[in-house]
Amino acid sequence: MxxxxxxxxxxxxxxxxxxxxxxxxxxxxxxxxxxxxxxxxxxxxxxxxxxxxxxxxxxxxxxGRTDIRIMYATTYQPETSAHSNKQSTDILPDKARQCLKDFEEFIHQKYANPKSSQ
Known part of the structure; x- marks a missing residue:
């Protein structure tokens, strides 16, 4: 096979x-x-x-070019991401939620446009 x-x-x-x-x-x-x-x-x-x-x-x-099964979304939608994780972040203090939001934006900027991060 x-x-x-x-x-x-x-x-x-x-x-x-x-x-x-x-x-x-x-x-x-x-x-x-x-x-x-x-x-x-x-x-x-x-x-x-x-x-x-x-x-x-x-x-x-x-x-067989990769063993990673997860298919990544081709577009970044922070609103969708934020809504889907809302329940799990509701228990966090405001400062922690802001840190998560900042980190999410940082990751998006770093990896969504690889040429600009070099």
């Missing part, structure tokens, strides 16, 4: 999906999914992107 095939099968099984169910979800044939998993066929780039999006991993992860 190939790295792609192994990872595709592992991700599919973790979701509890049959090959047929995955194929239907992505508008592909079951035979294509079988061939991808067995390493007998390599999906086109657009299919790789569909698979990565479906499993919320990067194309690099599927291809």
């Amino acid at each position: 190939s790295v792609l095939g192994d990872r595709l099968r592992q991700l599919r099984e973790e979701k509890g999906l049959l090959q047929r169910e995955l194929a239907e979800s992505l508008n592909l044939s079951r035979v294509a999914i079988t061939q991808y998993e067995q390493g007998r066929r390599v999906p086109e780039v657009d299919i790789l992107v569909k698979l990565a999006d479906f499993f919320m991993v990067s194309v690099d992860y599927l291809l």
